Amino acid sequence: MRPPTPFAIVTICTGNICRSPAMDLLLAHELAVQGEGDRPRFAVSSAGTHAMTGWPVNPPMDRLLEARGVDVSGFAARQATVALLGAAGLILTATREHREWVVEHAPATVRRAFTLTEFADAVARADAAASSPAELVAWAAAHRPSPAVVSRDRATRRGYAEGDVLDPYGEGDAAYEAAFAQIAAATEVIATALRATVD
Numbered sequence: 407m408r409p410p411t412p413f414a415i416v417t418i419c420t421g422n423i424c425r426s427p428a429m430d431l432l433l434a435h436e437l438a439v440q441g442e443g444d445r446p447r448f449a450v451s452s453a454g455t456h457a458m459t460g461w462p463v464n465p466p467m468d469r470l471l472e473a474r475g476v477d478v479s480g481f482a483a484r485q486a487t488v489a490l491l492g493a494a495g496l497i498l499t500a501t502r503e504h505r506e507w508v509v510e511h512a513p514a515t516v517r518r519a520f521t522l523t524e525f526a527d528a529v530a531r532a533d534a535a536a537s538s539p540a541e542l543v544a545w546a547a548a549h550r551p552s553p554a555v556v557s558r559d560r561a562t563r564r565g566y567a568e569g570d571v572l573d574p575y576g577e578g579d580a581a582y583e584a585a586f587a588q589i590a591a592a593t594e595v596i597a598t599a600l601r602a603t604v605d
Contacts, residue, residue: 412449413539413600414493417522418508419500422454422483423464424582425571428589429498429522431463431476436597448539448600453486455507460484466579470586488512491519496543498522498596501570517547523569524550526592529599536603 417429430452437448461483463471468478491497491512497519499505508519520528528546536542571588574581 410445410447412446413495415448415450415496415498416486416490416494417450417452417498417500418455418486418504419452419571420454420456420504420573421461421464421575422452422457422485423461424467424575425500425573425585425589426452426454427463427478427481427483428467428471428586429500429571429593431471431478431481432474432590432593433498433597435474435476436593437600451490453484453490455486455504457483457485464575466582467574467586470582474590486511491515494518495540496520496525498525500573503570518543520546520550521569522571522589522592522596526595527569530595536599539600539603542599542603 415433417426417433419426419429430450434448434450437450438446459482462468463478463481471478486508488511491508492514494515495518497505497508497515499508499519499521502521505519505521505524509516525546528549529542531549536545571585572581574585
């Protein structure tokens with residue numbers, strides 16, 4: 407009997423050199439769960455809405471990942487495509503704007519596309535065990551946190567909505583560290599929930 411196809415997860419940001427690589431590589435690192443015949447149960451990758459195709463992970467995000475024991479040497483940015491999005495069982499985006507881009511370009515993904523924090527918030531409060539990653543995604547879609555009405559005084563800097571992972575590109579080390587901390591916390595929650603579906 408052939409082992410099951412790994413469950414595909416795609417992370418999305420703009421250039422695919424800062425936020426989505428961190429989401430991708432951290433999640434893959436935390437989901438190093440082997441299946442039958444040592445075949446991975448999860449396949450995590452990333453792409454950008456306006457990718458800097460071929461670029462490596464941008465410093466200092468690369469160093470932050472390496473400090474966590476994550477190998478970034480083989481990473482190369484790529485453009486998000488309809489085929490890539492359509493094949494994913496779960497799509498995690500850095501911001502709501504990225505999620506809207508995904509759904510606009512691949513409407514069939516509407517129940518599989520979430521912002522990183524939205525999905526983490528949903529699965530953190532899951533009140534029933536899911537028997538598969540696809541079932542967990544379906545549960546999260548059915549229990550998606552209600553969109554907050556973000557007023558001007560609740561919006562974060564540069565127009566980002568509350569819960570979005572801010573883009574550190576072109577900013578100082580502190581911006582990268584803040585984005586990395588937000589991503590790391592969310593991916594830990596998500597990885598725990600996904601691992602529970604295959605234990």
